[in-house]
Amino acid sequence: MTRSAKGITRRGALALAVAGATAGAVAWLVGEAEGAPGTGVHSGSPHAGHGSDAVAGLEGVRERGQTGLLLRSRIDLPAPFGSPLPLLRPARAVHTAQGDLYEITARSAVAELLPGVQTTIHAYDGRMPGPLIVSRRGTPVIVRVRNELPFPVTTHLHGGRTPAVHDGFPTDLVLPVGGWPHPLAHEGRIAEGGRDYVYPLDQRAATLWYHDHRMDFTGAQVWLGLAGMHLHRDEEEDALSLPRGDREVPLMIADRAFDADGSLMYPAVDRDLAVVGGVTGGFHDGVLGDVILVNGRAWPELEVEPAQYRLRLVNASNARWYRLTLDGLAHDEPGFVQIGGDGGLLAAPVRHRALQLAPGERFDVVVDFRGLRRGDAVVLGNALGDGSTAKVMRFRVRADQADDDVVVPDVLGVVEPLGEPVRARSFSFGRADAAGASASGHAAVWRINGEGYDPTTAVAEVRAGDVEEWEFTTDNRHPVHVHLSPFQVVARGARGPGPFDAGWKDTIALGPGERARVRVRFDADPGRYMLHCHTLEHEDMAMMANFDVV
Ligand code: C2O
Numbered sequence: 001m002t003r004s005a006k007g008i009t010r011r012g013a014l015a016l017a018v019a020g021a022t023a024g025a026v027a028w029l030v031g032e033a034e035g036a037p038g039t040g041v042h043s044g045s046p047h048a049g050h051g052s053d054a055v056a057g058l059e060g061v062r063e064r065g066q067t068g069l070l071l072r073s074r075i076d077l078p079a080p081f082g083s084p085l086p087l088l089r090p091a092r093a094v095h096t097a098q099g100d101l102y103e104i105t106a107r108s109a110v111a112e113l114l115p116g117v118q119t120t121i122h123a124y125d126g127r128m129p130g131p132l133i134v135s136r137r138g139t140p141v142i143v144r145v146r147n148e149l150p151f152p153v154t155t156h157l158h159g160g161r162t163p164a165v166h167d168g169f170p171t172d173l174v175l176p177v178g179g180w181p182h183p184l185a186h187e188g189r190i191a192e193g194g195r196d197y198v199y200p201l202d203q204r205a206a207t208l209w210y211h212d213h214r215m216d217f218t219g220a221q222v223w224l225g226l227a228g229m230h231l232h233r234d235e236e237e238d239a240l241s242l243p244r245g246d247r248e249v250p251l252m253i254a255d256r257a258f259d260a261d262g263s264l265m266y267p268a269v270d271r272d273l274a275v276v277g278g279v280t281g282g283f284h285d286g287v288l289g290d291v292i293l294v295n296g297r298a299w300p301e302l303e304v305e306p307a308q309y310r311l312r313l314v315n316a317s318n319a320r321w322y323r324l325t326l327d328g329l330a331h332d333e334p335g336f337v338q339i340g341g342d343g344g345l346l347a348a349p350v351r352h353r354a355l356q357l358a359p360g361e362r363f364d365v366v367v368d369f370r371g372l373r374r375g376d377a378v379v380l381g382n383a384l385g386d387g388s389t390a391k392v393m394r395f396r397v398r399a400d401q402a403d404d405d406v407v408v409p410d411v412l413g414v415v416e417p418l419g420e421p422v423r424a425r426s427f428s429f430g431r432a433d434a435a436g437a438s439a440s441g442h443a444a445v446w447r448i449n450g451e452g453y454d455p456t457t458a459v460a461e462v463r464a465g466d467v468e469e470w471e472f473t474t475d476n477r478h479p480v481h482v483h484l485s486p487f488q489v490v491a492r493g494a495r496g497p498g499p500f501d502a503g504w505k506d507t508i509a510l511g512p513g514e515r516a517r518v519r520v521r522f523d524a525d526p527g528r529y530m531l532h533c534h535t536l537e538h539e540d541m542a543m544m545a546n547f548d549v550v
């Protein structure tokens, strides 16, 4: 019996043939330009250029522990751990009087995500992940984005305390350098070909990441490659004894699915990513892939010394949750010593045997490989996965011993509890009773407080400097993300914060039917910001709202 058949039977899962069930044509993205010149994605006849299995359309399979449908690759998948982990090296900045300037071009490129297979991606500097930005408190960063892609983009620094005009608002588009022939459904601050994003970065050291945020199209555009990491540093972090240099490893985890020709599959309604956003019917819950990429490589391997390593983890997947495990360590202690979360260092380390990551969340952990010998292997697994998704990457020890004088401190950062709130609000995250449609005609099936996203209105006005308490309730899995300021989780239901809620968060992993309360204080220049579900298909299909800081 094949793995997939077994998986389906065991879970009583439902396989959905989506193409026939939706009004639109068979819809997915493929990487090779066969459509309009330079689009890089297919256009015209939905079946053009595809073999007979394309006619059957995209199928999704329900997966236990996930809100989303699994898209199965049509290419033969490689054996895991067969290629080296791509190491992210800091990008080089041009130092200017205003800050460190990075020039990044969003463009198409061919990448080797699966060993020996060529895949067209649409990515920052043509790389997935994009260039690693390393910044330091006190020095602003300017990112000059040029858009050579065949569709509009907008770039958001996730976790950045950023002025509204630079926050990558979903309608503040950067149009392609060659022009954009399609109507724009919404007003916004439109730039032609390129623009600067200015990040003051007057904030604590933290694991940040950046990604596309175009209204209705974020899921497709991130899936195609538009995501990168950004490590922000400060003196509080410098002062600690933590693994550094080669022993600090940024890891961006993301799942994808591949077509028989190596192109990325995605059930976009509009493969040109031109007018109608969102995904085809069965995939409204979210898109899951069967290949786990780490730093843009399928199930890679990293050679390590028998020493402590600091892993800077981000879950950059559209919809997939992980429960990471470590198998093969030489000791019996919980394998993950968490030292930081979304918003930087925790007050004290938190030890986990398994580490849950919902989309958008970051975890800063120390893993101890001491006691292992040359040739030993440690597998980073995923207890929420099955078959191909149960593995993430492998560490292979390359020496019998190594110097290591790191002692993870018992006291890490200062995390002052936010005081009593002056105001309470609640936000419910759920599915619409009846599917609505946005102005551009795409499905808007997800809601916050019963409303679909409207970029022109705000659902809340918050006073800068006030502490507010926000309650989030859910019908299904929704990782709730708030822009501009991190928050502190104060309760989950009748209990206190969960094991993964420590420190400052900007994304809270909420399961089905949860109720959580967080405290937040916005202190920044006035402007309009968003809160949304970080399941990108939910976000694209209207699970987003604006708040104004006044
Ligand atoms: Cu990482 Cu508004 O998102």
Ligand code: CU
Pocket (backbone or CB within 6 Å): 156, 157, 158, 159, 481, 482, 483, 484
């Ligand atoms: Cu964000």
Ligand code: CU
Pocket (backbone or CB within 6 Å): 429, 477, 478, 479, 533, 534, 535, 538, 539, 543
């Ligand atoms: Cu959601």
